[in-house]
Every structure is written in C-alpha cells, then in structure tokens.
Amino acid sequence: MFFVVSGLFIIFIFGLGYPVANFLCLKNDDSPFMEKIPFILTTGFLVNHLIFLLVQSLKLSLLMGVIISSCAIVWFFIKQGNDFKFIHKENRLPLAMILSLLLLYYFAILSDPLEWWDARSIWFFHAKMIWSAQTINLNAGWHNSWIPHADYPKLIPALAAQVSYVLGYWNEYAPKLSLFLILIPPVFWIFSFYSRSFSFLFLVLVLPFGLKTYLWIGSMDGYVAFYAAVSMLLLGRYFKHHHLLDLMSGISCLALISNIKNEGILIALIGILSIAIMKLSSGKFKLIDLKNIFSIPQLGWLAVIISPTILWSFFYKYKWGLTNDLHIGTTKSLFQIMNRLSDGVSFPLILKTTFFHEESAVWLALVTFMVSYSLLKVSKRYIISWIPALITATIYYCCIVTIYLLTPADLNWHLTTSIQRTMLTVSSCVIAGTYFILKEIEDASRVKP
Amino acid sequence: MKLKNLTDKKMWKNRNLWAAILLILFVCFYKPPIVEAIGKVFGSTFFAAINFQSFQSNLKTPRAGEYVLPSAVKEMLVFLRAHQLESYEISEQMKNKKNITIHQRIVESAWPIRIDPKSKYKLIFINESDDYSNCTVKERGKEAALVFCR
Numbered sequence: 001m002f003f004v005v006s007g008l009f010i011i012f013i014f015g016l017g018y019p020v021a022n023f024l025c026l027k028n029d030d031s032p033f034m035e036k037i038p039f040i041l042t043t044g045f046l047v048n049h050l051i052f053l054l055v056q057s058l059k060l061s062l063l064m065g066v067i068i069s070s071c072a073i074v075w076f077f078i079k080q081g082n083d084f085k086f087i088h089k090e091n092r093l094p095l096a097m098i099l100s101l102l103l104l105y106y107f108a109i110l111s112d113p114l115e116w117w118d119a120r121s122i123w124f125f126h127a128k129m130i131w132s133a134q135t136i137n138l139n140a141g142w143h144n145s146w147i148p149h150a151d152y153p154k155l156i157p158a159l160a161a162q163v164s165y166v167l168g169y170w171n172e173y174a175p176k177l178s179l180f181l182i183l184i185p186p187v188f189w190i191f192s193f194y195s196r197s198f199s200f201l202f203l204v205l206v207l208p209f210g211l212k213t214y215l216w217i218g219s220m221d222g223y224v225a226f227y228a229a230v231s232m233l234l235l236g237r238y239f240k241h242h243h244l245l246d247l248m249s250g251i252s253c254l255a256l257i258s259n260i261k262n263e264g265i266l267i268a269l270i271g272i273l274s275i276a277i278m279k280l281s282s283g284k285f286k287l288i289d290l291k292n293i294f295s296i297p298q299l300g301w302l303a304v305i306i307s308p309t310i311l312w313s314f315f316y317k318y319k320w321g322l323t324n325d326l327h328i329g330t331t332k333s334l335f336q337i338m339n340r341l342s343d344g345v346s347f348p349l350i351l352k353t354t355f356f357h358e359e360s361a362v363w364l365a366l367v368t369f370m371v372s373y374s375l376l377k378v379s380k381r382y383i384i385s386w387i388p389a390l391i392t393a394t395i396y397y398c399c400i401v402t403i404y405l406l407t408p409a410d411l412n413w414h415l416t417t418s419i420q421r422t423m424l425t426v427s428s429c430v431i432a433g434t435y436f437i438l439k440e441i442e443d444a445s446r447v448k449p
Numbered sequence: 450m451k452l453k454n455l456t457d458k459k460m461w462k463n464r465n466l467w468a469a470i471l472l473i474l475f476v477c478f479y480k481p482p483i484v485e486a487i488g489k490v491f492g493s494t495f496f497a498a499i500n501f502q503s504f505q506s507n508l509k510t511p512r513a514g515e516y517v518l519p520s521a522v523k524e525m526l527v528f529l530r531a532h533q534l535e536s537y538e539i540s541e542q543m544k545n546k547k548n549i550t551i552h553q554r555i556v557e558s559a560w561p562i563r564i565d566p567k568s569k570y571k572l573i574f575i576n577e578s579d580d581y582s583n584c585t586v587k588e589r590g591k592e593a594a595l596v597f598c599r
Binding site for chain 2: 103113114121167171210358368
C-alpha cells in the first residue's frame with residue numbers, strides 16, 4: 001500500500017506540474033524529456049502548495065489536485081504518445097544511475113523514524129498539526145505559544161500532511177516520504193550534467209553524498225543546500241549555452257527553496273541578483289531582451305511559482321501575526337550588531353567558526369575553488385559559468401554572518417547548534433562553481449594534442 | 450602496483466592519475482564526510498532489503514516509531530490516550546528549561562491532545578507526587594504520573 005502511495009504521489013505531482021510547465025513554458029522547447037521531468041515536478045510541488053494555501057483545506061486541496069492531475073496525465077499520454085526521448089540510448093545510463101540513487105535514498109530516508117530535534121519539533125510537528133486539523137489556517141494551532149517557529153515556510157510540512165492524510169494515519173516514518181519526493185528533481189538535474197569525467201564524479205560525490213544525514217534525518221538544510229547548488233549549476237549552464245530551460249529550471253529551484261526555509265527566500269533573492277549582475281555586466285543586455293526571455297505565458301508561469309512564497313511569507317504570516325524570533329530589522333537587532341562588532345570577540349569568533357568548524361567544509365571548498373581557478377588561468381581558458389555560484393555563496397555567507405551578529409540567542413549556542421547546517425549552502429554553491437572550472441580544464445586538456 | 454611502476458616518470462605525467470589522487474584527497478577531507486554518507490545509504494538499503502517485512506510494517510503501522518521517545522514521554526502518552534483526554538497540563542518541573550526535551554517531546558507526540566493551563570488533568574514526574582497530594586492519582590508509571598486536580 002505504501003509503495004503504491006509513493007508512486008501515486010510522484011504521478012500526482014507530475015500531473016499538477018505538467019499543464020502549467022508545458023503550456024506556459026515548454027510549448028516550443030525541444031529539450032530531451034529527461035531534462036523536463038525535474039522542471040515539471042518542481043512546478044508541480046509549487047502548484048500543489050499554491051492550491052493548498054489558497055483553499056486551506058487538506059481534503060479539498062487534494063481533491064482539486066487529483067482532478068487537475070488526472071486530466072493532465074490523460075493529456076500527457078495523448079500528446080506524448082510513444083515519443084519518450086529519455087529512453088534514447090545515450091540517456092539510458094544516467095537514467096539507470098538516477099533510479100538507483102533514488103532507490104538508495106528511498107530506503108535511507110524511510111528506514112529510520114523521526115528523531116532529530118528540528119525534524120520532530122519543527123518541520124514534522126508542523127506537518128502533524130496540519131494533518132490533525134486538516135487545514136493550514138489558524139485552526140492548526142499556530143498561535144499556541146509553545147509551537148516553535150510557527151512562521152517557517154510550510155511546503156514540506158504540508159506535503160507530509162498530505163501523505164499522512166492519504167494513508168489515513170500518522171506515524172514517525174511515513175511522513176518522511178515528503179523528503180524523498182522533494183529529492184527527485186535535484187537528482188535528475190545533477191545527472192543532466194552527466195559525462196564520463198572526474199569533474200562529474202566530483203560533483204556527484206558532493207551532491208548529494210556531501211549533504212550526508214541532512215537529506216534523511218528530516219532537516220531542511222540539506223535540501224536548501226542541494227536546491228541552491230543545483231540552481232547555480234543550471235544558471236551557470238544557462239550563461240554558457242543560453243538554453244532557456246536551464247534559466248527556467250534555475251528559477252524554479254529558487255522558487256521552491258523559498259518555500260522550504262526562510263533562508264531560501266534570501267537565497268532566491270541573491271540568485272535573482274546574480275542573474276541581474278551577470279546580464280548587466282555582459283554589456284550586451286537591453287531591456288527588450290527581458291521581453292524575449294519572458295513572454296506572457298512564461299510570466300504566467302512565473303506568477304504561479306512565486307505565488308506560494310508571497311501567499312505564505314508576505315500575506316498569511318502577517319495576517320496571522322506569526323513573527324520570526326530573530327527580530328530582523330528592529331532597533332534591538334541593530335544595537336545587537338553594533339555591540340557584537342565592537343566587543344572584539346564575537347565577530348572573529350563567527351568568522352573562525354564559519355570557516356574552520358570541524359563539521360564545515362567551507363575552507364576546503366574555497367581552497368578547491370582557488371586551486372581550480374589558478375589551473376584555469378594557467379590553461380588560458382575563459383568561462384563565466386562559475387560566477388553566479390560564487391556571487392550567491394559570497395553574499396549568502398555575508399548575510400549569515402550578519403544573522404549571527406544580530407541573533408538574540410546566546411552566540412556560542414547559536415553557532416555550535418547551526419553552523420554546520422548553514423554553511424552547507426555556502427560550500428555547496430562554491431562546489432557548484434568549481435565544477436564548471438574543472439569541466440573547462442578537462443575539456444581544455446582533451447582539445448590539446 | 451610494483452615500486453618500479455610507482456617511480457616511473459611517465460606515470461606522474463598522467464593527468465587522470467593526478468585527478469584521481471586529488472579527488473580522493475578531497476573526498477577524505479570534505480565535511481560532512483562523504484564516505485560515511487555513502488556507507489549509510491548503502492547500509493540502510495541493505496538492512497531494509499534483508500528486513501523487508503519490518504521496513505514495510507514500520508511504514509504502514511499507525512504510531513510506529515514512538516520508541517525513539519524518552520521513556521517518561523512514552524508513559525505519559527499511554528496515560529493521555531487511555532483516558533481519551535482532549536487537553537492536559539504539565540507540572541512546573543516539567544516546564545523547567547532542564548526538562549525541555551521531555552516538555553517538547555510530550556507536546557509534539559501527544560498532539561492533537563493539547564496543553565491547556567485550565568485542564569484539571571496534570572502530568573507530573575513521580576518525584577513531584579508530594580507536591581500534588583491534594584490531587585487524585587489517575588495513572589502511575591515508573592517515571593511519570595497523571596493526576597486529577599480540582
């Protein structure tokens with residue numbers, strides 16, 4: 001029964017994403033179907049969340065979703081017929097690797113019950129609240145003072161609640177299916193970079209294996225880091241080959257992570273900023289180019305994928321008075337920053353911990369990047385694909401340092417309990433940038449006699 | 450590989466060999482540890498495959514996995530469910546910061562049974578029994594008790 005539900009959920013999400021992605025974005029796109037799958041799924045997650053946020057009822061949202069998804073699946077089979085490009089010979093090996101990796105993670109995620117603190121007390125507790133109230137509105141109990149971080153985005157908790165609703169019971173294993181579902185698109189995207197090379201091996205070892213337990217214990221940080229790195233990879237490839245699907249896919253990743261964690265909104269904004277910087281610094285950019293990139297249907301798709309973030313983070317949260325415990329932007333937080341900058345201890349401690357914490361690989365990621373960049377210069381090759389990743393990693397790092405400077409919590413406690421997780425995104429983005437450089441060096445050495 | 454091969458100059462000009470060495474070094478130093486993650490992923494799959502019945506049963510059994518809760522919380526859950534309560538209150542000692550794990554775990558595992566300061570049913574630690582001598586003991590376990598206070 002559970003395996004059937006797992007399969008049905010994948011089809012359900014695909015069906016929700018297919019009409020929106022295909023009709024608004026992929027109409028004239030001739031990319032291989034395998035590259036479209038993660039894009040359709042990501043759009044599906046966002047459409048599913050949008051429906052839930054709009055109707056607020058678990059039952060009604062699932063009912064509406066099933067109707068839309070069923071129609072879309074029928075449409076898909078009629079339209080697609082036998083033309084499944086992903087079964088083409090050159091795609092068979094990556095597809096087999098994707099399926100094997102996903103199967104391994106299916107067991108890794110679902111083998112253990114929810115035990116880790118944040119998973120139990122925040123993410124899956126929120127899921128249980130939604131599931132038991134069968135709604136995401138205030139009846140779920142967000143106003144109770146003992147509910148930690150009620151303001152956090154709800155995409156994964158809502159998905160976990162939907163899984164439990166369909167199953168008809170709650171336990172400490174089954175809701176983790178939501179983690180597996182969210183893992184599917186980035187795994188597909190990583191293998192869209194497949195080549196028989198060391199650079200790809202380097203990439204696939206870090207993403208997903210370098211995210212270690214954070215992908216299966218119920219932490220959202222692994223997923224934020226994974227999606228952030230994948231979006232940088234897709235944007236980097238877009239700036240190299242100017243393939244519109246890569247830009248759309250990168251943007252959809254950013255939209256999705258802004259519904260996973262509050263930090264995701266920050267990464268999404270920085271990601272958009274990095275696209276703008278790249279476009280403006282190319283010297284060829286004109287406003288008319290925007291019109292070419294974003295036609296009216298694509299603007300419609302964009303509106304759909306950013307709506308869940310706007311609805312939750314900028315509407316419901318304020319309507320329902322769900323505030324963040326960091327008090328960002330208040331006078332108190334500004335004083336806290338000034339105090340910590342001037343005490344001569346806090347700022348060096350933050351820098352030292354962020355770079356050299358025993359569970360953080362930021363220093364190694366940076367060293368690898370610098371060595372690779374030096375080799376690129378020696379090879380006299382030129383590439384810009386790494387720039388969005390480095391811009392995002394740098395600005396995000398500065399923002400995280402600022403958050404540590406303003407935190408009302410004890411600084412030592414805050415650093416030791418979170419640094420290994422927050423730095424995952426920084427190191428993953430640096431690795432994404434490094435991948436392009438290594439690939440370029442490899443290609444250069446192949447061209448030379 | 451023989452020592453003679455290792456000292457062969459041609460071998461050290463091999464780019465693939467250098468790339469492999471650097472990749473191995475990177476994997477060894479990277480944190481979180483990559484090798485450990487690969488081991489865990491394969492280990493989980495292996496154990497799930499050999500204990501497939503148990504893997505499947507965990508997924509389809511309501512409330513499965515509550516064994517990870519502290520024993521005091523497990524006792525309290527049994528009390529709340531046996532009396533089919535809709536709300537409860539916890540003792541002052543349980544609200545204390547040093548008992549934050551117990552506090553947090555009972556809140557989330559008992560949900561949708563909610564904490565209500567007005568509830569007459571109170572969960573207490575066994576060592577607090579004397580403080581609640583005016584209340585009726587409804588359930589008593591090894592670490593916790595459920596009392597009814599008017």
